[in-house]
Amino acid sequence: MITTRHLVKEFGPFHALGPLDLTIGTEQIVAVLGPSGCGKSTLLRLLAGLETPSRGTMSLDGSAIEGPQEKIGVAFQDPRLMPWLTVRENIALGIWDWPRDRIGPAVEAVIARVGLSRFSDALPKSLSGGMAQRVGLARALVGNPRLLLLDEPFGALDPLTRIRMQDHLLDLVDASIPNVLLITHDVDEALVLSDRVILLDGPPARIRRDLRVDLPKPRNRTSPDFQELKNLLLGDLLPGHGDPHPLPRTERAHHAP
Amino acid sequence: MITTRHLVKEFGPFHALGPLDLTIGTEQIVAVLGPSGCGKSTLLRLLAGLETPSRGTMSLDGSAIEGPQEKIGVAFQDPRLMPWLTVRENIALGIWDWPRDRIGPAVEAVIARVGLSRFSDALPKSLSGGMAQRVGLARALVGNPRLLLLDEPFGALDPLTRIRMQDHLLDLVDASIPNVLLITHDVDEALVLSDRVILLDGPPARIRRDLRVDLPKPRNRTSPDFQELKNLLLGDLLPGHGDPHPLPRTERAHHAP
Amino acid sequence: MSLREEAAAIRTGFLRDRKLPDPGVLWKGLAPFLLPLAILALWQSASVWHWINPLFLPSPLQVAEVLWRFFSEGTIWRHLGISVQRVFLGFGYGVAVAVLLGAVTGYSAFWRRLIDPMIHGLRTIPGLAWIPMFILWFGIDETSKVALIAKAAFFPTYLNFMSGIVNADRRLIEVGQVYRMTNAQLVRRILLPTAMPYLFVGLRQSMGVAWLVVVAAEMMGASSGIGYLLLDGEMTGRPQIVVACMIIFALCGKATDMAITGISRRLLSWQDTHERAA
Amino acid sequence: MSLREEAAAIRTGFLRDRKLPDPGVLWKGLAPFLLPLAILALWQSASVWHWINPLFLPSPLQVAEVLWRFFSEGTIWRHLGISVQRVFLGFGYGVAVAVLLGAVTGYSAFWRRLIDPMIHGLRTIPGLAWIPMFILWFGIDETSKVALIAKAAFFPTYLNFMSGIVNADRRLIEVGQVYRMTNAQLVRRILLPTAMPYLFVGLRQSMGVAWLVVVAAEMMGASSGIGYLLLDGEMTGRPQIVVACMIIFALCGKATDMAITGISRRLLSWQDTHERAA
């Protein structure tokens, strides 16, 4: 349960976000969409307690967020691995305060799920981009957080790996994670995974559309309801979506008959 | 014109790539697809002259590649901006050896094309992920290279910005850039932009499929030819694509009737 | 603004910035002086209640008297001037050579293999042992003093700068390589800026060391300078002069250190570091 | 293998690794000795052809004689042993305090404001001026010598380590904060490893400085040690002893430096730096 009231973030003279009033309740996965640089990561960082708001308040499960809260998992936009730790040790950082005998099995399990068992002793400098991203994701997931903040977690993954990771996320959400905030640029991904889509505009980030996704799960991408929602969102994201003229050429081609 | 013969790359005991025999001739844009960690970036880095092959040879326009060659533009998988330089200065690095009075206009032009005119004096630490990626892209483009090596250059961009960038790339290719090697995870993007798609498997990276894309330009995503190629590639990338059972649940949903 | 809103605004710092004086500013300004003042108080008590033999540690009052005399008579300025000149010249020469050599050995493995091991051997030869050679090579005038200071100032900057370049991030260097920068360009545009944080640590240490060896340098046939004053106080058994000189050294050192950190803060503002709270 | 393939394989290094001896290995092994040997040759020529007054610079032969006597008579071992002990103890204490304090002031702005400015003032007070106080506080036995060395060894490690922590990448620190690490954990798991490259530069300098101040420390109530030997040679005007001691200092310093860099290479193998070619 997240609430923000008149939340504003300024970096010096630069107005990056808000005022934002937002309430996230029982929706398990909330997807956040928006143009590059609009303030999505800033919102996520505020909720993670890593930025202090310039004005306004925010709270998680009733208590004010004034710094990093307990049991939150964050996958940053960049992998942020400790270069001196192996894959296994990097993931273990997410549960550093667990009893020692529980850390090992938990880490091995999540390493297997992100498909990096062969690389558990590798150092970050020898990982590929997508592998590093999965390690960052694994570190966010391993602690069974009550709130999971994911900043474009699947951006550097190939289709199959991406689907596997999405599945793993859905499994975890079914099992234990009550709230997920997922930043993505992929409208399909947002509609397949989430219960609600928040479309931001900015900077400064403001809510442009707040969409409940009430489609049955698992989602059917070819259903008319799905297509309707998708067109709605694409219409917001791509000005002139639908009519051929003001669009750039690749998009024009996309929608040619 | 790129040729590799028996190209092999090993990192210590780890066999990352090859043996790879590849010839890229008149195709303007070649897309490289493949699972995460299969060796795509390694191939690109070899061609950029940043890694020495363990075995085999490679050549560009007839002369052996034994280090970075002249007039090559590279957008790395991570933005790699110099943290002490502004956006403008970072982009100018790509043409540091140009006469001073030509640098300024060239940089301003490309900044405008990547949509960062407002931020030309910003330092990297105050950029969003997608903005940083565009700066990295701009640095690769600014010098009118004869070979452009792009490692997932649009991964962190929203749909509209992505389309704008793709368009810009196509404009440049039409105007002046003879060869582009584009690594991407997006099958649609590969088919919309490229003349040839190389699908890698690995590690070690080997060519699994080498596909000429002979569709008319601009590409029509809804045409049956396009769909056929797309299904072919997805079939390679997603094992069991087409039959419902062995697939994970999101993909299953995707292809439900 | 509603009462509740105002409360929230105050809590989140919106109003505090505008209306109330920030206690943080006061603390930031005063903090550096608390410890020296505490030590001064302790020292004063020690001499009032005779905890310490005054032969060793003169009272603050005695020292203050000496300082007062130094500055009111104005004799100190000549000494200070010449010492500052020696320190700055020695620092300048030492650091210039260190930056040049550090760039070369940091960047080129060839030169590093050839020169660097030797330098680390020389680094641990005590200054005292060099003095006869410096007298031989440079005589006993200003040259030898400046050279001795330069030699000492060389090492910290060299080692730090060289390490900064060796430790530079491969990923940024590759950018320069892809765009076929010449070695000089690579050093100037990429390695030097990346190594800047190290360089400044080195410069701060070199400056500190330059002040430290002034005394040794002024043992070499000087009759002016703060180091000379200190030596003189020591030889003729006047601890109050020694302590007064120590204080002057501390203040001079502090002043030059603040100048360097001031410059570094400006030049390194691009760093994405974290100002951690109390 | 075809002829063309073989040629290509040799060119790309495939075969060379296996069949031909690598000239690089020889060069790497010999390079560090070239410069010292050149200097030795120069020195020998200088004394053979009398370029330098032998009063100042004894001939290599004279120095070798002294060294030979030192080692054949065995007296040197006692001196070397006691000096090594002083250096190691002083280095150990100084560095331990530096790491602790550096972690605290590097991490906490509160403590940094309070303590750090004072330390940089103290840093520039010459060692000579401290000696009376060290005698007062620690007497003239081993304690005061070790303390003087520890004081000198403290500063480089402190400044480097503190700077390393202050310069730490915000993005990695945030990871620790998100997972609510305690301050101690954050320092141990994130700040300390990030600051490690700086720490090792500091350690190398501290060790160097420890060797440098042995002489000053052994001025203070010693009757053994390499520094004492050097002083004695100096006071009685025997340059061959002075130079012999300088060589011993250089070798000792080099040995300890190599030990530290060896450890650092091992601990820092995770770094993504670039080994640049000649």
Place this chain on the structure above:
Amino acid sequence: AEELKQITVAWSKIVPETVLAKERGWVEEAVAPYEVEVKWVESLGSNKTVEFLRGESLDVGTLSLASAFLARANGTPIRYVYWTARDATGAPLLVAKDSEITSYEDLKGKKIAATPGTGPHVALLAGLKKHGLSETDVEVVSLPHSQGRLALATGRVDAWSGLEPDWSIAEIETGATVLYADPELAGGGGIAIRDDILEDHPEIVAAVLSGYDRARQYTLDNLDASIEDFAKTSGVSLEVAASVVRRNDITRPALIPEDRQALINWGNIYNDLGSIPADTDVAAVVDAVLDYDVFRPEGSQR
């Protein structure tokens, strides 16, 4: 020989005559006819002076007799030509006020401070030998003179072999007393000159010495004023200055044959100590370093 354009001469705060000569410009006056410039360099102790002489950065230095011997024996070509002050004894061994040590024998197992290589150190070792003790019966700790004085005052050492002005400071400020001083090691300080200067420019050297000697004469004639001057320039208290100046014998500046034996005594100890090459002919070195002819005051008995 080349023309001499400049002559570098030493002064020392603890040798009042040199200060006087420098401040009044008497040396400059004396060498004026030869058109040489005078450059003054302050001496911070005998061994520094030797270093400067050896490095040809100094032509005329002030140092102790024993140091001149040591330098010569170790190959520095200098000659000792003039006494600025004679001591009746070698450096004294001092003990703290009310010390329980009343005889040399009490020193057994005690800590004694001295600066290695200096006259006081040698005097200490000679004294030990004379009293049937060896270096290993006591603990000799090396400390610079001023710190030895402090160490004695604070009880860190039991005895200290010292030198002026620390000797007087210790006596006056902390009540230290002399336990023993050896008349056979009579010595003192004076002027030494590099051989080459002496050979090439004897007349200029003579002129410099006459400048120093004028200051000595003046001091003898105006003792109280000199003490005050000395206190002022050196920074020691008036009482200490008086003690130092009065203890110095400045009435006999010329070298005399009796000086030879005193220096041979020093030389033998240095030889025993190993501070000079083992095969040194002490007497020969003494004869080489002492030069009786360079300075002759008008109307002296020789």
